Amino acid sequence: MRTAPLVSVIVPNYNYAQPLRHCLAALAAQTHGPLEVIVVDDGSTDDSVAVADSFGVRVLRTPVNSGPSVARNIGAEAARGEILMFVDSDVALAPDAVANAVAILAAEPGVGAVCGNYDTVPMTPGGVVRDYRNLYRHWWFRIAEGSITGFMSTAIVAVPSRVWDEVGPWNPRLTQSEGADVVERLTARYEVRMTSTVLGRHDDDATLRIALSKVFTRTRVHIPFFLHRRRVVGVVTSAESGTGLASWLAAATAPLPLVAGPVWAALPALLLLAWLLSDARMYRFVLRTRGLPFTVVYAALHLLVNLTIGVGVAAGLVQWLVSRRFRRLYEEQAVAA
Template sequence: MVAVSAPLVSVIVPNYNYARTLRLCLAALREQTHRPVEVIVVDDGSTDDSAAVAESFPGVRVLRTPVNSGPSVARNLGAEAATGEILMFVDSDVALAPDAVATAVAILRDEPGVGAVCGNYDTVPLIDGTFTKDYRNLYRHWYFRAAEGSITGFLSTAILAVPTRVWAQVGPFNPRLTQSEGADVSERLTDRYEVRMTTRVIGRHDDDATLRVALGKVFTRTRVHIPFFLHRRRVVGVVTSAESGTGLASWLAAASTPLPLLAGPAWAAVPLLLLALWLLSDARMYRYVRAVRGPGYTLRFAGLHLLVSLTIGVGVAVGLVQWLLSRRFRRLYEEQPAVAA
């Protein structure tokens, strides 16, 4: 019986000023059970010692962009330089579990209809820190866990394995997009292949430590997805994508808060009922959080989640106004990068 050699996997790590986590990311790649692995770090104009950290790991190939150009440009540069049969995009703030690459390869090998494998974040952050960081990490673990299986409409680019032949058909990332490139590529991928989300491919992630930064990212990512969904005529996606599919009730609860002052105390029931509806719509998530963190943590989690949900509402509103007023914003997704026929 002729032995089949394991495919070369090119792991592409885009990085911008993440020297601390990059070291942990590369150390985890060194411990992968799958061999052979080609590691390409694309340093996107970092001003810290990221490039030196990458160069300190034997065998790691380091590429540089002349100026900071965003993760889409960095990932494309790495993909162009890769020589493997499978491309695996891994963000520099993620440390993969030792079997992550091997598991992704096995799924792509055993299920030919699967054109991409997205991994999940562990429930435990890569670096211990603030409650905001822990909330963000646990919430996104739940979000991806709930979506496990075939996915459409979004794509997690933090842990993403794609055969090179498939990437030749659906890539590259749109270089103009820095926060919504996953949704853009997802559409081209799911037109031709199944995209699989799985917690079997997992890594520990270092999320945003401060509330200001976290909410800023939530707002921006929501806002810039508006032209994608409206351009594709996917209006439902405006309120179901972003980071929560149950935000509408919380937005209405906030909007109806002045009712008791305007129409009398009895109207206080309206925002309270809407808030209860918002909580009930995510009951499965809260049960899960309670099981892994306890009731006290769950109360704090729900409070921060409400703040995030309201931030998403602001992002939707601003994005819709920008869509109406800015022709350039409306055309953000009209020009696509060239892909193979």
């Protein structure tokens, strides 16, 4: 009888002491064994290392803060498991998450990686912004279930070590596009599976300022990566939402009634309605999950996020056109990938 495979769980961490505590507690409660947990601390200045030490896991440290890709690579090089599982330090896995990922990889040799989803409930309570961000990401990953291409979440990923030897490592020079880079190499040889049977609670953004700042930055810096690969559509779909165009046009046409008369108010209103209807399935899901008052707030926050994506796309395109350094930097990163 074949024994269960050793799974090496690699947790990159930077100044996330409190979420890390929940992450490691969840790993200690996994139903799968044996398990090797490796925390790679990326130059934290809080008590993250002490938290990791208190759980008795293996702790490695980067000399200076170098980014999650570097931390993941250090963990992968030190891992002894047949399966590598990359789990961000702000994710607390469900007790059966590792076991379910292992079962898929064992049953289907053609699957080279299993990506997990976020639970509908965040790791810790944090208000409507956190609830919105968490629930939206759950929905986005949920409708992507099955074979995926183009982009993948890097927060929960299980890969057989033999596969990682072929397609790794994470590109340390890519700060926001490393998932798109790795999934390209994976899907050239294997299927990449997204599934909600591998679930984790996520410690998502707690304030609107943080959420919008992240959305803007991630969208902007994705522009050169995808333009270099001739996949402009991927800029939008891999950022936060693929249904933002109508909301951008609604915002652009909103001043029309002031300059062309009140009758033109119908145009931005119709565009906004088209934007809402394009995500009707999502809003029905939110309504069933959280009720009408939260759904109204959710829609308002989602509109702000979509408009921020539009600003990020515009800023990225302008920077691409006017900044040779911006183009050259990401061209070099893409070639290195």
